[in-house]
Amino acid sequence: MMDRRSFLKAGLGGTLLLGTVSLGAGLSGCDAQPAGERPDLASSDGAGYRFGFLTDADIVMFQALVPAVIAPALTQKERLPAVTAQTIRDIDAGILRFSTATRKEIRQLFDLLTFGPSRLAMTRIWSWENASQADTAAFLERWRTSRFGLFNKGYIAITKLTNVAFYGNAANFALSGYPGPPPWATAALPQFQTETL
Amino acid sequence: MALADPIAAGIASGWNVTDAATLSGHTDLEADVVVIGTGAGGGTTAEILSGRGLKVIMVEEGRLYHQKDFNMDELKSYSNLYQEGMSRATKDGAIAVLQGRCVGGSTTVNWTSSFRTPDETLNYWSEQFGLEQLKPESMKFWFDNRMERHSMAPWQMPPNANNDVLRQGCDKLGWSWGVIPRNVKGCWNLGYCGVGCPTNAKQGALLTTVPGALENGAQLIHGLRADRLQWREDRIESLQASAFKADGYTPSGASVTLRAKHFVVAASAIGSPGLLLRSELPDPHERLGKRSFIHPVNATIARMPERVDPYYGAPQSIYSDQFNFANGVDGAVGFKMEVPPLHPAMAAGVLPGHGEQQATDMANLPRLQSVLALLRDGFHPDSPGGTVELREDGSPVLDYPMTDYLWNGVREAYLAMAELQFAAGAEAVKLAHMDARWHQSWKDTREEINRLPMALHKVRLFTAHQMGGCGMGSDPRTSVVDGNGLHHQIRNLSVHDASAFPTSIGANPQLSVYALSARQSTRLAEKLTA
Ligand SMILES: Cc1cc2nc3c(=O)[nH]c(=O)nc-3n(C[C@H](O)[C@H](O)[C@H](O)COP(=O)(O)OP(=O)(O)OC[C@H]3O[C@@H](n4cnc5c(N)ncnc54)[C@H](O)[C@@H]3O)c2cc1C
Numbered sequence: 139m140m141d142r143r144s145f146l147k148a149g150l151g152g153t154l155l156l157g158t159v160s161l162g163a164g165l166s167g168c169d170a171q172p173a174g175e176r177p178d179l180a181s182s183d184g185a186g187y188r189f190g191f192l193t194d195a196d197i198v199m200f201q202a203l204v205p206a207v208i209a210p211a212l213t214q215k216e217r218l219p220a221v222t223a224q225t226i227r228d229i230d231a232g233i234l235r236f237s238t239a240t241r242k243e244i245r246q247l248f249d250l251l252t253f254g255p256s257r258l259a260m261t262r263i264w265s266w267e268n269a270s271q272a273d274t275a276a277f278l279e280r281w282r283t284s285r286f287g288l289f290n291k292g293y294i295a296i297t298k299l300t301n302v303a304f305y306g307n308a309a310n311f312a313l314s315g316y317p318g319p320p321p322w323a324t325a326a327l328p329q330f331q332t333e334t335l
Numbered sequence: 336m337a338l339a340d341p342i343a344a345g346i347a348s349g350w351n352v353t354d355a356a357t358l359s360g361h362t363d364l365e366a367d368v369v370v371i372g373t374g375a376g377g378g379t380t381a382e383i384l385s386g387r388g389l390k391v392i393m394v395e396e397g398r399l400y401h402q403k404d405f406n407m408d409e410l411k412s413y414s415n416l417y418q419e420g421m422s423r424a425t426k427d428g429a430i431a432v433l434q435g436r437c438v439g440g441s442t443t444v445n446w447t448s449s450f451r452t453p454d455e456t457l458n459y460w461s462e463q464f465g466l467e468q469l470k471p472e473s474m475k476f477w478f479d480n481r482m483e484r485h486s487m488a489p490w491q492m493p494p495n496a497n498n499d500v501l502r503q504g505c506d507k508l509g510w511s512w513g514v515i516p517r518n519v520k521g522c523w524n525l526g527y528c529g530v531g532c533p534t535n536a537k538q539g540a541l542l543t544t545v546p547g548a549l550e551n552g553a554q555l556i557h558g559l560r561a562d563r564l565q566w567r568e569d570r571i572e573s574l575q576a577s578a579f580k581a582d583g584y585t586p587s588g589a590s591v592t593l594r595a596k597h598f599v600v601a602a603s604a605i606g607s608p609g610l611l612l613r614s615e616l617p618d619p620h621e622r623l624g625k626r627s628f629i630h631p632v633n634a635t636i637a638r639m640p641e642r643v644d645p646y647y648g649a650p651q652s653i654y655s656d657q658f659n660f661a662n663g664v665d666g667a668v669g670f671k672m673e674v675p676p677l678h679p680a681m682a683a684g685v686l687p688g689h690g691e692q693q694a695t696d697m698a699n700l701p702r703l704q705s706v707l708a709l710l711r712d713g714f715h716p717d718s719p720g721g722t723v724e725l726r727e728d729g730s731p732v733l734d735y736p737m738t739d740y741l742w743n744g745v746r747e748a749y750l751a752m753a754e755l756q757f758a759a760g761a762e763a764v765k766l767a768h769m770d771a772r773w774h775q776s777w778k779d780t781r782e783e784i785n786r787l788p789m790a791l792h793k794v795r796l797f798t799a800h801q802m803g804g805c806g807m808g809s810d811p812r813t814s815v816v817d818g819n820g821l822h823h824q825i826r827n828l829s830v831h832d833a834s835a836f837p838t839s840i841g842a843n844p845q846l847s848v849y850a851l852s853a854r855q856s857t858r859l860a861e862k863l864t865a
């Protein structure tokens with residue numbers, strides 16, 4: 139396990155090469171709690187959602203990352219805030235079903251990305267709160283094209299979580315030209331006649 | 336028939352089904368045979384043994400989902416029906432591992448392709464692992480028997496456009512292709528096999544062998560994870576298992592001890608070696624978890640001039656074995672070519688990107704077509720497979736090193752698939768590779784394939800076929816179980832799933848699992864009822 143000070147001592151390069159295993163419970167330690175209720179990110183239909191994995195700091199980061207990944211796909215730009223909130227909720231819900239071990243790895247990645255010194259060194263982002271979409275996109279592009287497998291891996295993790303949550307949501311089907319399950323089938327199948335699952 | 340849910344009807348008729356989320360404290364149970372896992376192998380075993388009058392309990396860590404839950408929704412299905420909520424990957428995170436976690440196991444989410452084990456593979460097992468009893472002539476009966484049980488037959492309808500590209504490309508290039516047999520009855524040709532068949536057409540374990548076992552009086556406990564086999568000398572005494580809450584993933588604290596005369600492990604590759612490792616079973620030659628195979632898969636994406644609608648229609652109906660055994664059974668790695676369905680979340684996961692490029696690629700989804708290659712691993716000294724290990728919390732993880740031998744195969748497969756897509760009329764082709772670009776000519780694509788690094792986290796690799804780790808063989812020094820699936824060191828323990836394969840199969844494995852499990856279970860029943 140590592141605290142902030144020994145992290146700085148070990149140096150960023152070493153830490154990254156050791157990868158996710160060496161960081162134990164993560165830099166932010168035990169004080170990072172899931173965000174729980176976030177009325178500002180609730181859906182307009184009034185259905186409540188409790189964040190069970192993402193912390194407030196993670197959410198700030200995803201408020202910058204999600205638009206950088208998906209905003210160009212949106213035809214109605216005014217939908218961006220609501221779509222971003224929905225995508226962040228779906229990312230959280232998806233991660234909750236991952237294994238303990240994978241959740242731990244993701245925790246470590248997000249800690250590195252939200253904890254000041256490591257964030258700055260790895261992403262060149264001063265603060266997620268004020269990051270422009272261009273800065274965020276430039277960071278993503280660096281990780282995508284990096285020679286280092288670990289950065290590619292981080293890139294894949296971020297974009298996969300975001301893209302799957304975004305394109306998998308029925309509200310966004312039209313953006314991929316996917317018409318959704320065939321209506322003739324849903325009209326004929328009993329499980330679509332009442333709300334289930 | 337699609338309108339009547341046989342699982343709901345069976346439960347109403349009094350099947351012995353227990354949702355472990357309803358348990359509290361500690362429960363003790365006893366049976367003749369405990370079967371762990373309800374997928375291709377476990378379902379078959381439970382039906383055959385219970386059919387011989389043995390009292391069987393099936394233990395399944397996933398939950399019982401059936402027609403009412405199959406809503407053609409990717410996100411819910413990936414979270415509920417797949418291992419680790421679809422996030423399972425190899426230890427270094429470089430290869431995505433698609434595997435089922437629900438009653439019916441991977442057969443509940445598989446794409447219904449039904450192939451016999453190739454003769455080359457069975458003959459190789461006989462020569463290399465002393466498995467003469469599994470030669471093609473002896474296995475033929477079991478393949479026929481299981482094809483009937485699961486209603487497997489070559490797909491009668493025309494292939495969807497996605498699969499037809501594979502057929503046309505092969506035709507143009509003079510490469511061999513064939514129509515895939517599928518395990519379906521009254522299929523609506525919808526294309527949602529990967530998220531749980533909504534019409535009850537798919538004849539996987541969920542709608543065949545598991546109900547068969549329940550009709551025979553077997554008990555099913557779902558949402559219950561097998562943690563540890565307690566053993567003494569050469570016998571398993573009991574299985575320790577723990578329950579999940581109704582959400583399917585939060586441990587509830589309830590526990591169950593199951594005693595039986597015999598235990599059959601069918602938690603599949605990764606799961607079965609994981610359970611045996613956790614139980615610290617004797618492993619004098621350190622074979623447990625070794626030789627784990629995955630048919631590493633790489634893919635190319637084509638943009639076609641017309642709509643493909645790659646999300647609709649039977650997901651797999653055409654295959655090509657042009658390169659599968661072209662270099663002999665144990666030469667340079669062979670690969671089988673098929674097509675994956677592309678629903679939006681799946682497509683977005685295979686093509687990770689961001690910004691404008693991603694938006695444009697995804698907006699073209701209706702015109703996208705994909706071909707994949709299944710690399711036949713495990714037949715060459717430079718393809719020794721991966722190793723299943725335990726994480727700190729006892730959960731299994733697969734360490735799968737990609738070797739140069741396999742990377743050469745990845746490159747060859749990219750070349751074949753891209754050439755094929757252009758031959759079939761693709762406007763442009765892009766490799767599922769982090770550094771790849773769209774190219775409008777075969778020449779440019781070929782040049783790129785020869786230049787790009789074949790490396791972890793660059794090549795988008797995945798596996799839907801996990802095999803090995805409890806390999807069969809006649810020699811205990813090189814295998815975990817014998818040719819009848821019996822553990823070499825523990826007398827009342829068998830392995831009846833894909834983890835028993837000594838190599839990969841060289842074809843989609845479900846029929847190999849069904850057939851092998853039927854053979855082993857029939858022998859086991861004779862032994863236990865003698
Ligand atoms: C998306 C996808 C598509 C596929 N398409 C095809 C195809 O078209 N054709 C084909 O032939 N094959 C296909 N396959 C593969 C095929 O389904 C599997 O090879 C086959 O089902 C393996 O059988 P099995 O019995 O070894 O394991 P499974 O069928 O996976 O069953 C194992 C079961 O054990 C359970 N389990 C694991 N650990 C424990 C534990 N500790 N306690 C209790 N239960 C446990 C799991 O939850 C699971 O239900 C596909 C697989 C996937 C994921």
Ligand code: SF4
Nearest residue numbers: 522523525526528532
């Ligand atoms: S194509 Fe559709 S109806 Fe046919 S088996 Fe697959 S999901 Fe079921």
